[in-house]
Amino acid sequence: MDDGDERPGLQDEDDCALCSQEPESADHLTEISVFAREAWFRVLAPLGLAQLALQQGTSITGWWLSSRARLRAQLRKGFDSLLILGAWCLWKERNRRVFDGISQTPVVVASMIEEEADKWSQAGYPSLAELWGWAMN
Ligand SMILES: [Zn+2]
Incomplete structure (x- = not known):
């Protein structure tokens, strides 16, 4: 968690850069x-996948593989896309902090991930829409 030591642009x-x-x-x-975990929890919980966010991993690959194995087969492609998209949004947040001195909260980054997923779905990317469609049912 944030210890209140705000040093924009002066990270060790x-x-x-996130925690x-x-x-x-x-x-x-x-x-x-911890920042990434909270963002992931906020993205996955509304999809009914909170248990995936809470799994402890030692690497993104390990987490990805064990998480997707727990999903129904037809949701796995969407999950793969979400994982790439989320990692990309977390990387962008890291760069905003390092290069622009701007910090968002995990809640805001989670909503950026959701907005991006929504754009991909509306652009006709079916697997992501399936992940969200499943959560709606
Ligand atoms: Zn960290």
């Missing part, structure tokens, strides 16, 4: 960071 070289608690790596940024 190797610290995670400042641990060394930064791709796996940490996109899945392990």
Whole structure:
């Protein structure tokens, strides 16, 4: 969690730009960071997939594989897309902090992930729509 030590643009070289608690790596940024975990929880819980967000992982790949294995086969493609999209949004948040000194909360990043998924669905990307359609039923 945020310790209130706000240092825009002055993060320690190797610290995670999202939580400042641990060394930064791709796996940490996109899945392990407390910031990433909260964002994922807020995206997955409304889909009825909160239990996936709460799984502990040591890498994004490990989390992805064990999570998708628990999903019904027809939802897996959508989940794959959501994972890539979410990781991309978390990476963009990291870059906003490092390069622009702008920080969003996990709640805001989660809504960015949802907006992006909605755009992809409306653009005719069927697997993501299936993931959301399933949650509506
Ligand atoms: Zn972190």
